[in-house]
Amino acid sequence: MLANDQLSEQNQTTYVLVHGAWHGSWCWKRVRKRLRDAAHQVFTPTLTGLGERSHLNSAAVSLSTHIADVFNLLRWEDLSDVILCGHSYGGNVITGVADRIPERIRTLVYLEAFVPEDGECLFDLHAPEHAQHMCLQAQTAGDGWNVPPIPAERFNVNLRDAAWVNAQCTPQSIASFEEQIRLNRVPSQAHDATHILATGWDNSPFRDAHERAKWKKWRTRTVNCGCEVMIDLPG
Numbered sequence: 001m002l003a004n005d006q007l008s009e010q011n012q013t014t015y016v017l018v019h020g021a022w023h024g025s026w027c028w029k030r031v032r033k034r035l036r037d038a039a040h041q042v043f044t045p046t047l048t049g050l051g052e053r054s055h056l057n058s059a060a061v062s063l064s065t066h067i068a069d070v071f072n073l074l075r076w077e078d079l080s081d082v083i084l085c086g087h088s089y090g091g092n093v094i095t096g097v098a099d100r101i102p103e104r105i106r107t108l109v110y111l112e113a114f115v116p117e118d119g120e121c122l123f124d125l126h127a128p129e130h131a132q133h134m135c136l137q138a139q140t141a142g143d144g145w146n147v148p149p150i151p152a153e154r155f156n157v158n159l160r161d162a163a164w165v166n167a168q169c170t171p172q173s174i175a176s177f178e179e180q181i182r183l184n185r186v187p188s189q190a191h192d193a194t195h196i197l198a199t200g201w202d203n204s205p206f207r208d209a210h211e212r213a214k215w216k217k218w219r220t221r222t223v224n225c226g227c228e229v230m231i232d233l234p235g
Contacts, residue, residue, distance in 0.1 A: 019090055
């Protein structure tokens with residue numbers, strides 16, 4: 001018979017959870033606890049320039065920087081058979097990671113996230129007026145190179161957590177929104193994938209991504225909450 005620790009390892013899944021714009025590892029704390037309590041292995045990297053790594057923020061921080069953050073985590077932690085989840089902007093990041101190191105990934109989960117194609121940047125996936133507003137914010141309030149966080153109230157974060165989310169979010173380099181992703185593979189052909197859409201807030205930019213996921217024949221589902229699914233519905 002197998003020892004208890006061997007049985008635990010057999011049933012253990014490895015999750016890598018990638019936060020969205022302006023966020024950090026902190027936003028996954030409730031999800032991370034639940035998964036670890038269930039004996040899974042969980043990594044929640046904070047992307048360069050954000051959260052507790054905000055002291056590294058600069059105009060040079062780009063989408064490529066953030067893809068490298070997660071790629072290097074998988075490489076140096078020697079992770080394989082990973083469930084790789086990206087929230088919001090994190091969809092761009094996990095797409096780039098899956099393109100670079102597909103053999104390490106079991107499943108991609110796009111949680112209320114963008115689904116970029118080769119040559120697209122985040123601004124291409126937003127309504128033009130939203131992209132223009134973010135650029136204006138960078139010019140008027142971000143020294144020309146960083147975009148201040150969008151208030152939690154716009155994302156319909158639950159009232160109990162809205163002030164906490166606003167206090168935790170940090171500015172992000174506009175270069176990470178402007179850089180076009182370059183892909184060698186088509187994620188829908190290389191990986192099992194799921195897209196989850198939150199329907200409990202107005203003017204979501206992720207509805208088009210959800211339709212793109214359906215076109216790719218990915219699994220799709222919806223949840224009734226605001227954009228911050230991992231905070232509003234961590235279970």
